[in-house]
Amino acid sequence: MKQTDRPIANPIVVLREEFDDWAVLFNADTAAAVGTNPVGVAVWKLMDGKRDIEGIVSEIKNSFEDTPDASGEEIAAFVGILAENGFVGMEQDSN
């Protein structure tokens, strides 16, 4: 098994879309919670182990208007924070 660069959401984490502009990712095992906005929610939903960060950024740019130039770096940093806190892992490649 080889680790890929395709992030995959930890299935134990709950996504709560609490308001139109606010959501919470909640890890029931650790009680850790992260607040995020609709773009973060979209990123979260794209972390299915099939796309790498570049693919996710591309999808976000297609979905949201006027995406800032730095959005790629910001999304990468966001995913990195989630990974450090156990919200996200990297898909394993069986090949």
Add this chain to the structure above:
Amino acid sequence: MYEALREKEKVEPTTPRFMRTPRSLTIEITSRCNLRCRYCYFFNNPEVVYRDLPTDEWLTFFDELGSLGVMTLTLAGGEPFIREDLPVLLDGIVRNRMRFAFLSNGTLIDDEIAAFIAGTGRCEHVQVSVDGSSAQAHDSCRGEGSFEKALRGIRTLQRHQIGVTVRVTIHQHNVHDLENIAHFLLDDLGLPDFSTNSAGYMGTCCVNADEVLLNVDERKVAMATLLRLTEKYPGRISSSAGPLTDGRMWRRMEEARAQDKPAFHNGGRLTGCGCPSNKISVRADGAIVPCNMLAHMELGRINHDSLAEVWQNSPDLNQLRSRHNISLAEFEFCAGCSYIPYCTGNCPGLAYTLTGQVDHPSPDACMRRFLEDGGAII
């Protein structure tokens, strides 16, 4: 990243602003209890049906809660540890990616259930009621032998490294024991902290009010003692109601009034209860209610009504949410009161039991009345 991206997605807040689904629920998983405490809010409520649901009903409901993204359940009762199927219920909670906590008298907690709870890794804490530093004070309202059993339960939980919190309910028989209670809980038992409340005019307490409820002088004693103890044990004694909360709040209100300060941001209206914005409760018989303190207000029934539908569209719940728009100046009860700009009207549950109206300030938390009855700000 969040700030940069949020700018373009910014949405003006709606009014009233409440979550799409509740974050947490308090669930009375049983109406049975092995104790009959003299100030229990739960029993002797003529508007409540005391009936337990079978295991399957709760498990079905937990599946619904999981689908709604509920984060935490507080399991109450009755006494939650009296349910023989508790491990099955906890499995259902864990399976649905939720965490849980307990409100308990502690007397039925043994190694077997403590080991099970610890094994889930999902327990926030178990809150055990301890009302005295000795059996005499504790058992006076909770029944003979309950002190030793509660302590045994706490030590069992500690042995299994489950978080324990203690709630001290203050009444006539322990109000002069508060120093000893703090020493006992924080120094002897080594608990990180504890919380306090006082017996309130609800349920069984209504029957025993004369022998249980604090009078004005005892409230003064409780407030002064607790305020002193919070200085001795910084950050280790808390409250969300009762003498410590009143003592702190009334001191702020008096200072503000004396200095003619602007109204508090939540002052002058019925803002004392924020619960309906993020949590809701379920009675042991499956009735959905806004809060255990408003157990008469049935909003729907689990597994019959959609919780999301109740949460978002119940007229009664939305009425409760809009309670914060009601000005205290509208009430004859508050006429001429100089504390109005700093007052929140406090708990609607107590307001209901004392006045018969939910949309009314709670007389129990009225600072002016307390002072008129001989009270003083510490």
